[in-house]
Amino acid sequence: xxxxxxxxxxxVQGLTEFLPVSSSAHIRIVSxxxxxxxxxxxxxxxxxxxxELAVVIYFARDIGRLIAAWFRGLFSAGARRTxxxxxxxxxxxxxxxxxxxxxxxxxxxxxxLRNLWITxxxxxxxxxxxxxxxxxxxxxxxxxxLRDTVSMGFAQAxxxxxxxxxxxxxxxxxxxxxxxxxxxxxxxFLLAIPAVFGAGLFSIPDIVAADGSGPFEASVAQTxxxxxxxxxxxxxxxxxxxxxxxxxxxxxxxxxxxxxxxVLCGLLATGVVSPT
Numbered sequence: 001x002x003x004x005x006x007x008x009x010x011x012v013q014g015l016t017e018f019l020p021v022s023s024s025a026h027i028r029i030v031s032x033x034x035x036x037x038x039x040x041x042x043x044x045x046x047x048x049x050x051x052e053l054a055v056v057i058y059f060a061r062d063i064g065r066l067i068a069a070w071f072r073g074l075f076s077a078g079a080r081r082t083x084x085x086x087x088x089x090x091x092x093x094x095x096x097x098x099x100x101x102x103x104x105x106x107x108x109x110x111x112x113l114r115n116l117w118i119t120x121x122x123x124x125x126x127x128x129x130x131x132x133x134x135x136x137x138x139x140x141x142x143x144x145x146l147r148d149t150v151s152m153g154f155a156q157a158x159x160x161x162x163x164x165x166x167x168x169x170x171x172x173x174x175x176x177x178x179x180x181x182x183x184x185x186x187x188x189f190l191l192a193i194p195a196v197f198g199a200g201l202f203s204i205p206d207i208v209a210a211d212g213s214g215p216f217e218a219s220v221a222q223t224x225x226x227x228x229x230x231x232x233x234x235x236x237x238x239x240x241x242x243x244x245x246x247x248x249x250x251x252x253x254x255x256x257x258x259x260x261x262x263v264l265c266g267l268l269a270t271g272v273v274s275p276t
Contacts, residue, residue: 001218003225005035010047010226014233017051018189018241020130020168020253021260025119028162029264032116032273037216041110042206043223049200050227051234055189058238063190066091083143090144090187094153095194101157102199113161116268116275122163123261130172131254137175142183151177152184156191163261166192171250181245189238 012030016023024044031039056063069084079085102109155173159166167188174184210217218226267273 001035001039001216001222003222005031006218006222006226007229008034009039009043010050010229011233013044013047013226013230014051014054015237017048017230017234018055018167018237020165020171020250021257022119022123022159022163022165022168023048023051024159024162025123025165028114028116028119029260031216033267035216038114038276039216039218041114042203042210043218043226045196045199045203046207046223047200047226047230048196050230050232052193052196052200054231054235054238055193058235059189063193066190087144087190090146090149091190091194093146094149094156094187094191095198097153097157098160098195099198102160102195105160109160114276116264116273118161119163120261120264120268122161123257123264126158126164126168126172127254127257127261130168130250130257133172133175134250134254137181138178139175139180140178142180144179144183144187148174148177148179148187152187152191156188156195166195168253168257181250182242185242185245 009027009031012026013023016026024041027039027044027047031037065084066088069079069082070088072079073082073085073088105113152170152173155169156166158164158169167185170188170191171181171184174187175181179187207218207223208220211219264273268275
């Protein structure tokens, strides 16, 4: 991997992580179409640490309150009745499905599930799910329940497949259970933190072991730079998306996913792009 390629993929990660369009799919597609090779699941997982650090900084006060409330609740019955204590547990519980499935299917995630035919089809199929959720959502509640948490947790786990989109899956589930867009988006951001940091830290040894030795392997230094770039771009996108969802639907992202998936199918069908 060249330095320019690392920079481009860092920008792509930062631009797409929080939008319901699947950042992992975009890393996979851009690296294949533009550079002729797959950047790999480990590189993708590590540079996502940059965008999640942006979330941590942006929501630092909220996260601090949740952590403090969770620790107080371990020793105080009164603290266990606070919304912050429940939300802290909701983030923990919602993170379980993707953590378990990520470990169980790590080999498939790094190989078979990165087939571009799967990515293209999943982009379009889950665009339809998001469209249905966005058009039929009651948007009646700001407060989460345990059922909401479990539903959104399993939806997040589907993002192990490039093309589903972590934010798209959780936002779809949140809208379907009756949450408002803003509430779904906020919880989606918080829910992603444990999963992304876990996957990123788990993948660091792969990057260190390869250290640019393969034909399209990123070096440790290139991965660090791509991660920093994804952080800078991602921080700007967090603020923008929260303002956007307050007044707009997700249909622009639905159509974008459908068009991207259809174009990718055309390129694969004509042999312009290899699926693996």
